[in-house]
Amino acid sequence: MNKSELIKTLSEENNIAIEEATMMVNVFVDSMKDALAEGNRVEIRGFGSFKMKEYEGYTGRNPKTGEVVTVHPKHLPFFRAGKELKEFLNS
Missing domain, CATH: 1.10.287 (Helix Hairpins)
Known part of the structure; x- marks a missing residue:
């Protein structure tokens, strides 16, 4: 949806x-x-919660070219399903 x-x-x-x-x-x-x-943090009872996670920067590699690249630190949203949603989906 x-x-x-x-x-x-x-x-x-x-x-x-x-x-x-x-x-x-x-x-x-x-x-x-x-x-x-x-x-x-955003919590919707019976559904789940959202929060921001911080990820540190690291040195990675471009998979196509093999070139070494620096990946900068970032903040990304993280969702955790609530107990009721898990039970509903697994019943």
Whole structure:
């Protein structure tokens, strides 16, 4: 499911306009992005949690050319599925 499909489903299941569903999804996603950018953890009970992980830089190799390259440190989002989601998917 992508963002457009989520908006369409929200609109259809709650009998609301596509524009309203779009606004709701955008506010939800933007709030999560803002919280993660501030270094906060985002937890949705029964679904899972998101947090930022820091990765140190390292020296790697371009797999095509074999050239040595420096990979800079980075921050990446990390998702951990919640217990209820795991149980739902494995039942």
